[in-house]
Structures are given as C-alpha cells and as structure tokens.
Amino acid sequence: MGEKLKNLKELNKDMDRMLLAKITVSPGEKNKILQSIQGRKKRNSLRYYAALVTAAALVCLITLSQLDFLQKNEPGMSDDSTPLVVPEDKEPAETPEVMEETPEVVEDEEDTLESPEVEEETPEVPEEKEEETVVPEVEIPALVDNIIEDIIQTYYDLGIKYNWNNMNGNPADFEILKPELRKYASESMTEGKLKEITPFFYTPRDGTFIPARGFDIRYIIKENTPNKIVITTIGLEDYISQAETVYYTLIKEDDKWVLDDWRRIGTEEEPLHITLEEFKASRETWGSDFVFLEEVTHNGEKIYVYKLENGPSVEAVYASTSKLIYGPLDEWIPEEYR
Secondary structure (H helix, E strand, C coil): CHHHHHHHHHHHHHHHHHHHHCCCCCHHHHHHHHHHHHHHCCCCHHHHHHHHHHHHHHHHHHHHHHHHHHHHHCCCCCCCCCCCCCCCCCCCCCCCCCCCCCCCCCCCHHHHCCCCCCCCCCCCCCCCCCCCCCCCHHHHHHHHHHHHHHHHHHHHHHHHHHCCECCCCECCCHHHHHHHHCCCECHHHHHHHHHHHHHHHCCCCHHHHCCCCCCCCCEEEEEECCCEEEEEEEECCCCCCCCEEEEEEEEEECCEEEEEEEEEEECCCCCCCCCHHHHHHHHHCCCCCEEEEEEEEECCEEEEEEEECCCCCEEEEECCCCCEECCCCHHHCCHHHC
C-alpha cells in the first residue's frame, strides 16, 4: 500500500508537470485546477484519489474541448477523420524569376549576316608594254633603201679588207661575211639569196645582182604591221639592167628591222604600165633635163617619145615594159626635132 501511494504521488507529479508543460490553459484555469487538487489532497485517500481522477478527467475534457475547438476554427480543418498532417514550417518556395524575353528583332539578312571574309586579290596589273606602232608609210621606202645599202656596203668593206676578187681566184669567204650580213638580214635571207650572189658579187657587173630600188618612181605598200612590211617598187630598163617589179619584205628581229626576202618579177609576168610622169622622174635621176615630145600608139602599145636636153638624139620607150627604142620612126618625131 505504501508503494502504491508512492507511485501515485509520482504520477501526480508527472501529471502536474504535464499539465504545466503540455496543456494550454489560461492561468486562471490552471490555478483553479491546482487549488482543487491541493484541497482534496487533505481528505482521505479514497476521496483524494476519486477527486484526482475526477480532476484528471476534467482536464482531459477541457483539453479535448480546446483541441476540437482549435481544429474547427483553424483554416483548412475539416470533420474528416483522416489524421491531420501538419507540414513542417518551411521557407516559402522562391518563385522562379521569369525573364521577360525581348522579341529578337531580325534585321535585314544582308545587314546581319556577316559575309564570309574573302581575301581580296590584288588584280594583276599587266606590265605596260611599249605601244607597238607601224612605220609611217612615207618612211618605209627610205627604211628599205638604207637596209639594202648597208648590205651592199658590207660586201664592199669586207672585200677590200680581205682582197676578195672572184675574177683572180680569191673568192669571198661566206663564213666571214655571214655574221656581218646577219646584222641587216634574217637567217633565211642570209643563208638563201645573199649566199647565192656571193660568188658573183666581186665582178665588174656585181651591181646587177642587187634588185632595183626605184622608190622615187613608184612604190606600193602591200603590208604594214608592227612586225612585218611588204613593199613593191619597179626598176626600169637601162643600158645594163632589165625592167622588173620587186617585192621587198622586212621583218622585225629583236626590235630591229631586217631584210627577210626580195622577189624579182619580169615584165612578161607583170607588166609595168608606167606613166609619163614616172618615166620622166626616172630620167631626171640621170641629171639630164627631160623634154617630152610626143605620145603615140603603135601596134596597140603606148609609146612616149622624148629627148634629153643635152642628148644628141630622140628616143622612145614602151609604157608597158619600159623597153627603150633608140631609133624611133620619123613619123613619131615632131618636124623640128627630126
């Protein structure tokens, strides 16, 4: 009995501590409960325990009443018997900041798209070449004449130096001539026609092996380009040479004009058909005054009758061939010159 009483006292203390710590009552109510418990402790044990049980019951009722009241009045509470799970207090979740997207303004494609970097190529500037020009036509006859003169002079100079003479058994050595002739003639011309006339050059009639150059009588430019010239001229018949038409061709080698060819054509193949002015110009080169007497036709041929002022006799010439007539018919000659 004493042990039980002790246990009840301990229980009483525990209940008191529980009431003070766990049960939420107003201070006034707590004091009333404690006074009631203390007053009843002085009575007999049975009544004391009865009172204690009654007080405990009362406290439980009050507590249950308060809990029920709190549940009914707490927001979100309902009569549902499902146990209330009270979430732990947590910090309110941070609302993720919504970044307002600024609509992307698309510029014109040609403005926004970066052009691929293209390495600029420096255009090649062609080297400036000297403008290729043609020789003025009025200068061509003198150009050809000078080249022919240089070739003839080369023959004479080397002939004197080496005492060449095809008449006395000391012919010219072409291997000595060739490099000097190449200064004024192409390889083909030097190895061709110039080589052909070399054995006959150092003779009394060596001048006949060089074609006529009657540029003061007639010339025609057949071709005139920066690198090639073709010109024709005529040579009239005289006391030692036959009439002919000559085609001279020049080409440019190492920016220098050289003779590339000459071609001689007789009057049978290509008649001259000289004019009176052309024939007069040819005779004035002799240093004699030309006196024209008459133009006649004989056997379908045009004939010019003339007299050189200091000459002893009257002469005539066929226009088609420049063939000379040393004893013209009297009927062609005016009476005062017969």
